[in-house]
Amino acid sequence: MRGILTIFRKEMEDHFSSTRFLIISAVIVMVGVIVTSMVGMAIQEELKGMVKPTLIFLLLFTSTGKLFSFVQFIGFFGPLIGIILGFDAINRERISRTLSKLVSQPIYRDSIINAKFLTGVTITAIILVAIILLISGLGIKLIGVVPGAEEVGRLLIYLIVTLLYISFWLGISILFSVIFKSTATSALASLAVWIFFSFFVGLGAGFVSDAIAPVNQTSAGVDAESIMRNVKVQRIISLFSPMTLYGDATGMILDPMRKTTSALVLMGPLERLSISRFQNPLPLVESLYITLPHIVSLAAITILCFGICYLVFMKQEVRAV
């Protein structure tokens, strides 16, 4: 514990005085403010002379406006935050030849990894809380609506899930910083994983599902049954992607009108209409219930990542060459 706290303290100081922390914060604040201002003003326009709809506050985060929503932005940029904070965690110490010194002090080896991970998570949490507060403040000013308890609750869950999601990427990048001796290599490897999950899992899922469960073309048109199967397979495969897990989970939490994590494609026009018009939003507890498997999966892959990290680092010979 002493080891973790000491390293944590030093790493936090390092981060706060680092340019990379400044840049990450600047990018997020910039995007957050711009997106919120645009979305906020659009909502303001539409709200004129109308009764306040339920959970409008969350629209600040989920509404895409002309660009993209803040939530979409974090879904995309979040992995990069994790990677930037972790890609050189261990190999930087190796290069500066401080690692052999560190491991020869009376601390458990895993406390080095744990402290670095904890630092990354804390930094991420600080950035996220700050930006959510900033957006909320801006939003209250722009649309003149104060968030209710449920909205705050949903945002809190969103925060936790996002933290988990970014922690996964932090875990991946720390793992690579243990495996690869060069910081450039570990950064590239992390980016490769990010690109793989961002683009190719979706694509690959399409290919695989077409192979396993092809859509049957009949003379009367397409077979609905086979489309269902095809989409199902595709979804299951893309659940292996942390992006999909995260997207589904936060979608459910912040957009309570959605009742399943399945794609809306499967619904007929009537159902879609009824969803948008006549249904009440899902209560918070039920949203949470539906997303729980996603959250657990995210946690599981993060822990898996860590397990590998320990295995590699514990037995690794640290030689100052």
Added chain:
Amino acid sequence: MDEGKLVVEAKNLTKEYKGFKAVDNLTLEIKEGEIFGFLGPNGAGKTTTILMFLGLTEPTSGTVRICGFDPVKEPLDVKKIVGYLPENVGFYDDMNAAQNLRYVARLNGIPDEISEKRIEELLLEVGLAGDKNKKVGTFSKGMRQRLGIAETLIKEPKVVFLDEPTIGLDPEGTNQMLDMIKSLSTKKGIAVFLTSHLLDQVQRICDRVGIMYNGNLIGVGTIDELAKEKLGLGAEKFTLEEIYMKFFKQGE
């Protein structure tokens, strides 16, 4: 040299890397307070030996005890009482000398009130008192090496392992470094295990030396013993370098 307790007790220590024996069947004892020179050319297995002593790499076979502790099973107990200066030691270059030392002190669980005083004293002893608040990134090779010595001593160890402490230093710096090691060891009663491939340099401060070649300890004892008993030479006439050459010829 007192005949006190053993700080290092290695028995049949062997380290293999994929079949290649970096250290072969090493049996060695280091006594409390003595300065032991572990000599041999590059690749002889000196660093590997230190890594095994510290529990930083696991021996393929054999055992080591450091003040009675097993580095494989009780690494933390060993690391509490052992100072280690790695070959070409590194520092956090954007922190100053005192901050670097304080960090290591904290990792050893030494409260800041206590370490503050020790840092002052140690920096004075290694001749860096005036550089306490300078960033280590600006230090010369010699200053870094001396700061490294101070760092190994901050935990008040029973034994220090110095891996090539004189590497990259000019002759004057080397002599200063050796004098410093000698006086610190005598003053604090700390056993020193230092490695070097420059034999004639370090011999003057070593109570005993061990000579490594290709992973084998080919001779161990005082310079006199090595010269007289093992080779039948008069010590006063030969340098360690020459003893060393003899050994190689015998070994072949």
